[in-house]
Amino acid sequence: MNTCHFYRVPLLRAFLLLMAIGAPASASATSFELDVKDLQTVAPAKRTPKRKTAAPAASAETKGGVSRYTVKPGDFIFKVLMREYGLSNAAAEALIPEIQRINNLRSITRLSVGQTILIPLAGPRTTGRAQETGERREPAEPAVAAPPPEEPSAQAVAPAPAAPPEPTVPPAVEAAAPPRPAPAPMVRAVETAPPAYPVPAAAPASASSFSQRLISLWQSLVPGQERVGPISLNGKVLSPEEFPLLLAADGGKILVDMKGALLPRDKNILAEKHSDIRLISRGTGSERDFFTVLLRAAEFARVEEDAVATIGSDPQLTVRADYRITRLPAVATRGPESVLLFLERSGSCLPAALISTLADNGITVAEFCQAAPQPPSVPGYEVRGITGTTPCELAVQLLDALTVKLERNRIVSGSMGENAESRFSIRVEGYFENDGKKFILSCNDNDSYNYTLFRLLQLEGYGVIQLGETDDFAIVADRILTALRYPHSFGRHDFTHDRYTVSVVGFRVTRLGPVSGRMLIIDRPVDPAFAELLQWER
Template sequence: MNTCHFYRVQLLRASLLLMAISATASASATSFELDVKDLQTVAPAKRAPKRKAPAPAASAETKRDTVPAETKRGVSRYTVKPGDFIFKILMREYGLSNAAAEALIPEIQRINNLRSITRLSVGQTILIPLEGPRAAVRVQEFGERRETAEPAATVAVAPPTEPSPQVVESGPAPPSEQTAPPVTEAAAPVPPRPEPAPATRPAEAAPPISPAPVVVSAPSSFSRRLITLWQSLVPGQERVEPITLNGRVLPPEEFPLLLAADGGKILVDMKGTLLPRDKSTLAERHPDIRLVSRGASSERDFFTVLLRTAEFAHVEEDAVATIGSDPQLTVKADYRITRLPAVATRGPENVFLFLERNGSCLPAALISALADNGINSVEFCDVAPQPPSVPGYELRSVTGTTPCELAVQLLGVLAVKLDRNRIVSGSMGENAESRFSIRVDGYFENDGKKFILSCNDNDSYNYTLFRLLQLEGYGIIQLGDKDDFATVADKILTVLRYPHSFGRHDFTHDRYTVSALGFRVTRLGPVSGRMLIIDRPVDPAFAELLQWER
């Protein structure tokens, strides 16, 4: 209507009301009585919604139905059955994922005043703020994000005087979520929801908007190394999925979730940022998860607590293993872990755990030596060991059974070319015409000098000839029938003038010690280097470890 007409109607209405009041007071004629219908036709149409009754779903006194779940105006009423709990109801009846159910639980607790999500009474009616089981797909799409957009609906949000849990930082919500209707005040038992408008259904009006990216700190090498190591201790780590706390997925970089040896789980708080309220929520919703904080504790202290929490059969700190007798390898580990194998027919398994030292991992030979003796090993490190700039010791073996065999093998180890059964000529005195020839067991030259090897010292005639050859500059190595390895080696090394020492030598590193009885030799000549010569077979692992000796 136009402006003039509107004022005329209002004036007429006021006049009629005054006349009606006057008529009532003075008992005037009935021609001034009003019909209620006439007043209703004059009242503004826009005030009509205020006269409507509240939505039936908003009242907790609504008559219960016999079906398990009833949906009215965006809120579903569910009657608890034997064995029900909130997680089971949301996932079975409404088809929600674990993350979506986790995000919705705080609001369900609030509107139903539930102190526990597992202790429900059979026959109890609870209100579920969903549009029935068919809306599960829509809830899975944005159910988790609603916790971020509506923090007032959560139960584990820190008060303003405390810092909020540094679990994960979320980016800004998509425009479609920012315009979603907010959760109503706690005064109303059930938040009334109007019919969905096109603006609240972006999937129908436009292509789906990708969820806001989760912003986390840079990946921690400590976390990656920890998960890799734990896979060696408790296989199956790849099947563990991150958990959700207060509607937010805890990133593995900051909160690694590990399998325990007894089937439980361990949540590691790398930065020690979980508040007591967060821990209480975890304990209530995930009773099988144990919490270990990394915080500012040392690497050693952290692993001590972590291994004890994992419930292995036995954990020993500063373990020592001895392999062999001579040579002998002594290995020191930070922890020895005894675990029970998956196959019952096998006995307990021993695992050595090495924490990083000196900035690198252990040589592969050490791991191999332990494995050959039934000890598995794992390392908490990610830097491959670098060989020393100066070559270590070359471990060589001489195992002959006779003095002559020992001498021949030793000369071969020293890279000396030996001629066997060679005829050597010499002269008797100053008369060059008086010459002689003799067959020797061995002849070789080294550093410009000539040497003769004799394996028999019982022939006096040959002994005289050797003395004559010695006068001509030959070096003579005369072996006895009862000479052992130590005697033979000392005679040869002394004639060659190689620096050497005989005895038990220990080559000690930070993690292991190689001990052996033999000759420690500095080889001279074209092929130089350091050697350890023993009279027993060489273990390849021991030989490789000695090459790391500085």
């Protein structure tokens, strides 16, 4: 009996305690069920608006399965596909030919700022990423950055915990939500990215970087360079400014590390991923040393340093280039092509006349320079050609070249002796004055009577130039220049410039008087290109 009483007392106390707390426990359970139901109904309802928020931004940019993209500074197609549309390296390379076709683009790197290009959306993955990118680019960008669209996602995740303190979970998840709009900083970073594969024509030559000039030069050396785009490393596109990619003559590629920034592991990754790429560094050596290594890596048929090319005999042009490159032609029916490569020396490019003369003789020129050639501070030589066939024609043309006014068939009078009253008159082939002195030109020295009269005129202060019937260009020019007292010399003269030398046979003359200057007088028609080159003689 005592035993039963021992067990009854605790059981009675437990029963009374259960009755006391029964009602509150039931309310709590009821409240918990309502909260879960509410969360389950709210979450799906608020996911739908998020999907609809992205759709308008994409539809504003995508029509008929094609996305319209406006080119910004620093853009090139490969970079746009990977950055804006989230394509992988392989997917971007596969899509580029189709983009070139529908946009009629000859180059994937030469894009104009503000140009609109059409980008086909190749599948759901591409479309989804294009829509996401469209949200960032279009004016509807607040749809991604604004807080309201982010809250449904936090509530959709919140039902996962089943603990009673459920209302405190959404703020915790919401605090972790801000990292989701991370793509926005990526768009801003692109504004400061290095410029795309070069557009030398869009910027003044003086503003071109070493990499831009290098790629521009390479386009003139290796056909197909304009179709070469940058490559990626560790998920990032290598900037053409710091890592220009060049096409080799044998079809391989050369990656130039401008600042020596590639680590050994980066080089190993590139070697495994791109077996056809050769790595070289710009280094800290001279420009000449760098090009020697670069041209060796390019695998041209032949490369000759300190090359010399000679054209013609009189006049003769001798050109000194840093390199002569022999390359195989794109068309098999043609022979090897020769290219003279000039590096920058005096701070300017070659004169257009020199490039034209070389091109007329089958020699192509490639230059690594920036500034247009500047005329020398001291004028060069004015070239004049004398082509007459008789002594008198030669004399008339030479005086005209010297800007001396000649009167033809002039009657000149003189006196017989110093105090003689008897005077005489004679018709001469030419009469002119220079530096205050009178001159007579006679084209026939066989008349003894005229010879006597000329001697009398000399006594009165006339200068007499008598030419023989067999006198050639050299004799006629020497007599006239001597009579005028112009400093002159006849022979083969070499006129040397930094890059070339022009060798010509003729008279080198220093003209005096009101019209002064240096002249080169030759006995043949003047080649305009050679005449321009001599204007650059220093």
